[in-house]
Amino acid sequence: MQRRTVLLLGAALAVTPAAQAHAHPDHPTDPGGSRPIPGNYGQGWRPLAPIASGPRQEHSVAAVGDDVYVIGGIVHDGAGGVATTGQVDVYDTRRDTWSTAAPLPVAMNHPNVAVVHDRIYVLGGLSGGSEWQALRDCFVYFPRADRWRRLPPMPRGVERGSAAMGVSGRRILLAGGMRVLVPGAGGLQDTVATVSAYDVVTGRWEELPALPEARDHVGGAVVGETFYVLGGRDRGQVNVRDTVYAWEHGARRWTERAPMPTARGGIAAAAVGRRIYTFGGEGRHDGTSPNTVFDETEAYDTLRDRWERLAPMPVPRHGTAAVAVRGTIHIPGGGVRGGGAPVETNDAYCPARR
Template identity: 40%
Template structure:
């Protein structure tokens, strides 16, 4: 691990994406404040700058990079009812005058989804919906896909997750979409499961459960590196006063095996991972669960 220049201000529950040679932090929470700022980190110069802000303040936004653009959709609008945004946006830094462009609305709005891209489609799995009557937050089983060329969303009821998930990790490796860990609406319901969906086998493919993580946790940061999924940190640690993990586990998608990696120097949750070259960057996060 190397310690790099710190963020301009503390941030958690943001989303992290890589568009080499830069890393972008989208939205998030700083204390009681929901952010619209987009922080950009230059890997060659180890410096931070600001990109055009999000059109609206968001925490737990969903985002991914493909075709040299950042695609942003959903996310949470407030800190109380946890109402979700239906908006979708695209940002292309290489445009002459880059700005956030409006796309088709995101169906079944939610934040904290697992996101992946495959064959011209962006996939959004699970996520966190509005607070339910009587309290508690709803962890979604929903699976949606966005056709980039057609600017259309499709909801796939037949591909619903076996159990609702939010604050999970994952991504696409080859033709397979993975959902790793996460929780079912509360920190007390963290999971160690791994679900896999063969996108190349659609429409007949369904979710298959793979080997479990060694440690059940949500709020993890996940990164895909050379066919392996790295799961960093998270929350739900009953053995820690702060409730967070420093553990790092690495999943071999070919062998369906987990190994323990080198623990993080600073345990945390509510952050993200971005890969550029052979390095994984882990900016921000919260040092105590629920905060």
């Protein structure tokens, strides 16, 4: 695979043209190119080389081997707004360097991403200018060849972005998500409770029992044979939830588990061992943050059905994503203020051994 390695901040990012748009209603877009204040690292947190191509938000991540892929999302458009991108950046966790990969054939924000057998699957997302709508487009990426291949589209009616994602064997699970996000004050956010499974071998889609309540901007992880859907929101970023739902394939039903200590949407989540770690978020706040962005790091023990509060994020963010590589959780990009405020921050959290 031929990739260009970038050690410092790269050249200006080429993005798909789009009308100016805010990442979320009721919040302004940062017109100045957000730069976070350096965080107070320690207690398991450490800073890493920033995203070389520049700030990114509302993207997804995937890990193949030692590489972390940052896929799609929104970037500054140079005119005070944001635009959807198909950019794919690759972070080498061993060398602390960045490179670029073949871009997504269709630019997306909030893409639904999962890895099966070292191949990266993108199953729909959102895109548009003044109104972000769900896309049915699906692709698979072959890292060694640095090549995307188009797959048959999602079945009509189940397309959405911002779903909770999980993998069970050869099946990719998608829970919740949103079909429409209209940027601007009071804009429509069409959240769904739909749950789907995609078989990467047969290419078939299956509709599963819906979530008890609709969710988007939600955390998702599989531990053992159970798919967990954590937090999120329902039709607007202030309508945050603390609920945790669990799906066991054998029972084919959803059950409710211990709630998150802090209700929040726009979170990042990743599993290490039996525990699921949740980071940051956005939404109705208790007043301790003027920017409505959370710094919370909270871990869920799936065996004990208990939550634990951990060291907060040094640079609080929402609209980001997390993935574990060799027991360390990587969290590139995100927004540092409510709405569209993407940054190039890249850091990692290493859970204490238990």
